Amino acid sequence: MHDQKLAVxxxxxxxxxxxxxxxxxxxxxxxxxxxxxxxxxxxxGKSTLIKTILGIxxxxxxxxxxxxxxxxxxxxxxxxxxxxxxVDWDFPTTALDVVMMGTYGxxxxxxxxxxxxxxxxxxxxxxxGMLTYKNRQISQLSGGQQxxxxxxxxxxxxxxxxxxxxxxxxxxxxxxxAIINILKELRKAGKTVVVVHHDLQTVPExxxxxxxxxxxxxATGPVKExxxxxxxxxxxxxxxxxxxxx
Amino acid sequence: MQEYFNLLWTDYTLRTITLxxxxxxxxxxxLGSFAVLRKQSLLGxxxxxxxxxxxxxxxxxxxxxxxxxxxxxALVSGLIGTFWIRGITSKTHLKSDTAxxxxxxxxxxxxxxxxxxxxxxxxxxxxxxxxxxxxQAATLVESDVRLMIIVTGISLFVxxxxxxxxxxxxxxxxxxxxxxxxxxxxxxxITFLIVLAIVLGLxxxxxxxxxxxxxxxxxxxxxxxxxxxxxxxxxxxxGAFSGVFGTAISASQNNLSTGPVIVxxxxxxxxxxxxxxxxxxxxxxxxxxRKNRTNLKLMKTLQFMYxxxxxxxxxxxxxxxxxxxxxxxxxxxSLKKLENEGWIVIEGHQWAMTPKGYKQAKEMYNQKPxxx
Numbered sequence: 001m002h003d004q005k006l007a008v009x010x011x012x013x014x015x016x017x018x019x020x021x022x023x024x025x026x027x028x029x030x031x032x033x034x035x036x037x038x039x040x041x042x043x044x045g046k047s048t049l050i051k052t053i054l055g056i057x058x059x060x061x062x063x064x065x066x067x068x069x070x071x072x073x074x075x076x077x078x079x080x081x082x083x084x085x086x087v088d089w090d091f092p093t094t095a096l097d098v099v100m101m102g103t104y105g106x107x108x109x110x111x112x113x114x115x116x117x118x119x120x121x122x123x124x125x126x127x128x129g130m131l132t133y134k135n136r137q138i139s140q141l142s143g144g145q146q147x148x149x150x151x152x153x154x155x156x157x158x159x160x161x162x163x164x165x166x167x168x169x170x171x172x173x174x175x176x177x178a179i180i181n182i183l184k185e186l187r188k189a190g191k192t193v194v195v196v197h198h199d200l201q202t203v204p205e206x207x208x209x210x211x212x213x214x215x216x217x218x219a220t221g222p223v224k225e226x227x228x229x230x231x232x233x234x235x236x237x238x239x240x241x242x243x244x245x246x
Numbered sequence: 247m248q249e250y251f252n253l254l255w256t257d258y259t260l261r262t263i264t265l266x267x268x269x270x271x272x273x274x275x276x277l278g279s280f281a282v283l284r285k286q287s288l289l290g291x292x293x294x295x296x297x298x299x300x301x302x303x304x305x306x307x308x309x310x311x312x313x314x315x316x317x318x319x320a321l322v323s324g325l326i327g328t329f330w331i332r333g334i335t336s337k338t339h340l341k342s343d344t345a346x347x348x349x350x351x352x353x354x355x356x357x358x359x360x361x362x363x364x365x366x367x368x369x370x371x372x373x374x375x376x377x378x379x380x381x382q383a384a385t386l387v388e389s390d391v392r393l394m395i396i397v398t399g400i401s402l403f404v405x406x407x408x409x410x411x412x413x414x415x416x417x418x419x420x421x422x423x424x425x426x427x428x429x430x431x432x433x434x435x436i437t438f439l440i441v442l443a444i445v446l447g448l449x450x451x452x453x454x455x456x457x458x459x460x461x462x463x464x465x466x467x468x469x470x471x472x473x474x475x476x477x478x479x480x481x482x483x484x485g486a487f488s489g490v491f492g493t494a495i496s497a498s499q500n501n502l503s504t505g506p507v508i509v510x511x512x513x514x515x516x517x518x519x520x521x522x523x524x525x526x527x528x529x530x531x532x533x534x535x536r537k538n539r540t541n542l543k544l545m546k547t548l549q550f551m552y553x554x555x556x557x558x559x560x561x562x563x564x565x566x567x568x569x570x571x572x573x574x575x576x577x578x579x580s581l582k583k584l585e586n587e588g589w590i591v592i593e594g595h596q597w598a599m600t601p602k603g604y605k606q607a608k609e610m611y612n613q614k615p616x617x618x
Contacts, residue, residue: 054424055423055424056420056423056424075426076426078424082418082420082423086420087417087418088417091283091416091417091474092468092472092473092474092476092477093472093473095475096256101417101421103413104414104422104425104427105424105427109411109427110407110410112410118609137472153421227419
């Protein structure tokens with residue numbers, strides 16, 4: 001089923017701050033249409049991997065290609081949901097305005113967003129259940145609502161591949177379910193979704209593809225085949241007993 | 247003061263100075279908003295101090311005190327300082343406050359050294375260069391003001407042109423990069439405009455106080471609005487007002503230096519905004535807090551009554567006020583308020599819940615889930 005095109009292909013990727021490598025010689029292929037979790041302990045380089053794929057961090061070596069072409073030529077196919085703690089939520093703007101930013105990439109330089117962009121943004125907000133909060137000042141949103149706004153902003157990009165950095169961090173159960181339903185819908189629509197994920201318990205339930213990462217790539221493949229104690233132990237260093245079939 | 251405004255129509259010099267400080271306040275307020283929102287408030291301080299050696303060197307090289315040439319020197323040296331700050335932060339592991347502090351003091355020290363060197367020179371022309379330390383609005387002439395207006399116009403045009411790019415970069419720089427925008431270009435553009443505004447103000451406000459006129463209007467404006475466009479506009483207006491009002495005070499009181507007065511006026515406006523802003527001000531926050539507290543007490547009383555009313559088949563069955571006694575949240579006033587809301591009726595020493603009050607109490611704790 002997954003012998004299709006590769007959405008993302010990474011070769012020999014190495015990233016280092018100072019002399020210590022954060023990511024070491026990563027080879028990784030993500031097939032089109034999977035919902036993939038990247039798991040690993042703190043400091044394993046999960047966020048760095050995503051940021052490097054997206055060109056935010058420069059690698060020392062290695063290449064990233066999106067559907068067979070360099071990322072710089074394929075930006076419009078890629079959407080990004082950063083960690084919600086990465087921005088100042090006291091910035092003077094509204095939820096709708098933030099979601100609208102998702103359309104800026106296709107607008108390009110100087111051109112202002114118009115009715116068409118507003119419509120896209122409103123539709124995206126509806127998908128994440130935030131339409132009633134569209135005019136809300138972003139500092140007055142709860143953590144879960146902020147996360148939804150970020151998700152809606154990525155949806156407004158209408159991309160083929162979505163990279164998300166810990167979208168479930170600090171959100172309540174309702175929001176978590178709402179978000180995972182949207183991710184599953186994206187997969188159903190043939191999109192590829194890559195998520196930095198922390199909660200190992202929910203991996204088998206939420207995802208169909210998983211990558212174990214701890215500076216080096218430990219393993220990558222279908223959850224059913226490789227999400228086991230052996231790989232967890234290799235990644236986390238201690239004996240991990242996780243109920244895979246719960 | 248009255249006299250000043252009368253003079254404004256007749257005195258050409260005063261008019262020039264007033265126009266100059268107004269335009270300066272506007273451009274600094276406008277661009278200061280960006281500095282404040284980028285959390286680069288101290289950058290302005292570092293840049294203005296870094297501009298000092300440029301002024302001194304420009305004088306040493308040309309031997310002339312033409313303000314245009316001196317400001318060009320300030321611009322170059324301010325830009326060098328800015329790029330060194332950026333270089334230090336990105337290439338070493340020093341934090342930006344360290345980089346800012348380093349550049350600020352080293353450049354300022356070098357500038358002071360050059361100034362004392364110049365003062366020892368026999369060149370009679372050198373007198374007055376130290377005016378750039380604290381600024382002197384009285385030295386503004388028509389050509390200076392014309393330059394200010396041109397630069398402000400260009401900045402305004404660039405800002406409107408790249409509004410979308412400025413906004414998204416200020417909010418989320420990494421994300422902006424993933425959308426394919428050249429964030430370095432936008433960043434340099436914003437910083438360049440800020441440096442321009444600072445250099446423009448050196449003659450009027452001076453190296454030492456320049457950052458205040460950049461930050462104060464923006465800090466005040468932020469209190470009044472949650473919209474970026476409105477904030478920039480307010481900030482420009484507050485800056486312009488501080489300029490005009492500061493000039494007015496200093497012109498009507500002899501010997502008061504204009505720069506510091508402008509800064510103080512802006513400072514008072516910041517203080518006023520911190521306290522009296524309807525959105526974020528301390529005063530209204532306190533009022534809201536008290537109001538909520540009273541409201542909550544009222545609700546507690548209502549909730550207590552609900553508990554009693556629930557035990558009777560007829561919810562409007564009257565009860566003695568006395569039974570509320572062991573509960574602390576009620577006073578005559580709060581009972582009256584509850585009656586005014588139509589939640590209870592009071593007859594003599596008895597109270598009874600209305601259906602409306604019953605419904606209110608019942609639904610109080612039912613928070614509606616977000617997904618509906």
